[in-house]
Amino acid sequence: MSTFLQFLILGLMEGGVYALVGVSIVLVYKATKTVSIAHGQLLAFGAFFFYLFFGYFGLPIIIALLLCFLAIGVMGFVIERLALRPMIGQPLFAAFLVTFAVFVVFDGVFLLILKGGILGVPKFLPRESLLVGGLRIPEGQAISFVLSMAVFGIIGLMFRYSKVGLGMRATAEDHQLAQSTGISVKKMFSVIWVVSSVVAAIAGISTAHVIDIYYSYPLLGIKGLIVALVGGLESLPGALLGGLILGILENISAGYLDPIVGGGVKEVAAYFMLLVILLVKPYGLFGLVRIERI
Amino acid sequence: MLSLENVEVIYNDVILVLKGVSMQVPDGKIVSLLGANGAGKTTTLKAISGVLYTELGEVTDGRIEFEGRTIGRMDPEDIVRLGIVQVMEGRKLFEHLTVDENVKVGAYSRSDAAEIRRDIERIYQYFPALLELKGRISGYLSGGERQMVVMGRALMARPKLMLLDEPSIGLSPMLVKEIFQIIKEINLQEKTSIFLVEQNAMIALSLSEYGYVMENGRVVIDGPSDKLKENEDIKEFYLGLSELGKRKSYREVKHYKRRKRWLG
Ligand SMILES: Nc1ncnc2c1ncn2[C@@H]1O[C@H](COP(=O)(O)OP(=O)(O)OP(=O)(O)O)[C@@H](O)[C@H]1O
Numbered sequence: 001m002s003t004f005l006q007f008l009i010l011g012l013m014e015g016g017v018y019a020l021v022g023v024s025i026v027l028v029y030k031a032t033k034t035v036s037i038a039h040g041q042l043l044a045f046g047a048f049f050f051y052l053f054f055g056y057f058g059l060p061i062i063i064a065l066l067l068c069f070l071a072i073g074v075m076g077f078v079i080e081r082l083a084l085r086p087m088i089g090q091p092l093f094a095a096f097l098v099t100f101a102v103f104v105v106f107d108g109v110f111l112l113i114l115k116g117g118i119l120g121v122p123k124f125l126p127r128e129s130l131l132v133g134g135l136r137i138p139e140g141q142a143i144s145f146v147l148s149m150a151v152f153g154i155i156g157l158m159f160r161y162s163k164v165g166l167g168m169r170a171t172a173e174d175h176q177l178a179q180s181t182g183i184s185v186k187k188m189f190s191v192i193w194v195v196s197s198v199v200a201a202i203a204g205i206s207t208a209h210v211i212d213i214y215y216s217y218p219l220l221g222i223k224g225l226i227v228a229l230v231g232g233l234e235s236l237p238g239a240l241l242g243g244l245i246l247g248i249l250e251n252i253s254a255g256y257l258d259p260i261v262g263g264g265v266k267e268v269a270a271y272f273m274l275l276v277i278l279l280v281k282p283y284g285l286f287g288l289v290r291i292e293r294i
Numbered sequence: 295m296l297s298l299e300n301v302e303v304i305y306n307d308v309i310l311v312l313k314g315v316s317m318q319v320p321d322g323k324i325v326s327l328l329g330a331n332g333a334g335k336t337t338t339l340k341a342i343s344g345v346l347y348t349e350l351g352e353v354t355d356g357r358i359e360f361e362g363r364t365i366g367r368m369d370p371e372d373i374v375r376l377g378i379v380q381v382m383e384g385r386k387l388f389e390h391l392t393v394d395e396n397v398k399v400g401a402y403s404r405s406d407a408a409e410i411r412r413d414i415e416r417i418y419q420y421f422p423a424l425l426e427l428k429g430r431i432s433g434y435l436s437g438g439e440r441q442m443v444v445m446g447r448a449l450m451a452r453p454k455l456m457l458l459d460e461p462s463i464g465l466s467p468m469l470v471k472e473i474f475q476i477i478k479e480i481n482l483q484e485k486t487s488i489f490l491v492e493q494n495a496m497i498a499l500s501l502s503e504y505g506y507v508m509e510n511g512r513v514v515i516d517g518p519s520d521k522l523k524e525n526e527d528i529k530e531f532y533l534g535l536s537e538l539g540k541r542k543s544y545r546e547v548k549h550y551k552r553r554k555r556w557l558g
């Protein structure tokens with residue numbers, strides 16, 4: 001039982017990061033109806049920028065974080081402006097392919113930066129573990145989990161109560177109608193790309209606390225995509241839940257099965273989960289209920 | 295004053311829909327725009343409000359001016375800020391937002407919070423029926439309620455000119471009367487000019503001072519409303535067009551296609 005709880009706790013914490021990546025993809029999808037693969041790179045570059053400002057230049061952590069958010073915000077902004085804006089009005093699949101192209105281009109840059117090595121970010125969160133009733137709780141990961149949930153809460157509140165949030169929800173429903181009420185849909189697209197890039201970067205930075213930056217960081221974006229799909233693509237709570245479920249599932253299945261099959265279960269768990277959930281609920285756990293009433 | 299001069303609109307770079315349309319809506323007046331299905335009425339309104347670009351439409355020739363300014367190439371949000379708001383056909387709401395949020399979002403172009411709050415109250419005075427629906431998810435409202443929300447939302451922008459696309463379609467005669475009364479009231483109290491697209495020609499003409507009739511992307515008749523009301527062609531034309539059932543299904547097909555195109 002306590003091994004199970006241990007896997008559960010570790011999974012939950014890892015799931016917090018997945019949830020953030022998922023949320024960043026859902027944000028973009030809700031507003032622009034584009035499924036983005038590119039967010040894996042935003043996550044990776046977020047971690048890299050943090051390494052650069054915090055690890056390499058040795059700036060104080062708050063300043064490093066702000067500069068990192070600024071840099072990744074600019075990167076998201078530029079991607080939207082140069083690659084995705086021209087796709088407005090074009091078939092959605094074309095926009096999806098564009099994000100794939102963006103992914104591949106930045107992957108090249110990312111590999112050049114790494115030069116086949118790894119980048120270790122100096123540990124910025126506590127590395128000790130708390131022992132609670134025989135369970136090990138890594139402090140650093142617990143902190144970043146709480147922060148992830150806070151980010152999630154802030155986004156939720158912003159959507160619910162702020163003016164920009166209202167504009168975004170309106171944009172998410174109907175671009176033309178939003179335009180006719182005086183909302184600049186193009187500006188909304190920019191804002192959403194900047195915000196979601198920062199969210200992806202936060203996930204990248206959280207990951208960098210646990211694992212040094214290496215070549216497969218961008219692939220976390222694929223897990224984020226799975227999380228988003230499982231949650232229904234349009235639902236923030238869905239992405240949160242999907243992320244947590246994925247983290248827990250990975251850790252529990254790997255924890256129990258790896259000793260038997262000799263490892264690798266964790267890598268498969270995500271795809272397995274996607275398959276099962278989409279078979280049962282093709283629109284994801286929280287696929288939007290369409291209001292049909294003419 | 296709004297004026298269109300020889301406006302030409304092309305969709306998808308090839309489909310010529312407006313073929314040189316000239317019209318005027320003087321300040322504070324109500325002007326009707328009539329015409330059969332597919333004549334180009336909605337396209338005219340979209341050209342004015344600037345939302346054409348969302349369906350790959352473009353004003354390719356002519357001028358659209360409002361208060362002496364050329365607005366033909368402006369972004370829709372700037373046109374709203376200048377005081378022109380379009381109430382789209384089909385009573386489109388943000389279905390997943392509440393009634394209150396739908397109304398509030400109409401003030402998106404404004405930043406005078408205190409005034410906005412006062413205006414919201416005024417909207418509920420115009421449409422008292424909405425008061426108890428405030429917190430309701432708007433996707434489930436009835437046609438009449440929807441019409442009130444879309445008009446309330448448009449009013450929140452404090453428009454100088456409101457472009458109303460088929461406000462009466464599908465409503466019961468009682469409601470139609472009520473809606474037109476409110477339109478008149480808005481026109482008088484808020485001094486809002488109104489450009490009214492209608493199938494219900496007789497009501498529209500008795501409300502407005504001037505009218506245009508479009509056919510196939512062109513203006514074919516125009517004149518003072520009371521003159522138009524006596525016009526035999528118009529009488530016949532609009533009596534001939536009473537097959538409501540048929541028309542509705544055509545509209546639905548068109549909407550579906552349009553939505554699909556925009557969503558890709
Ligand atoms: N997005 C679009 N792309 C291509 N053609 C379009 C588009 N929207 C409208 N059209 C065409 O332009 C013509 C005019 O359409 P419009 O919607 O302006 O007519 P309308 O007068 O408002 O008709 P209705 O009374 O049915 O609303 C129609 O032939 C229509 O098929």
Ligand SMILES: [Mg+2]
Nearest residue numbers: 335336337383
């Ligand atoms: Mg129309």
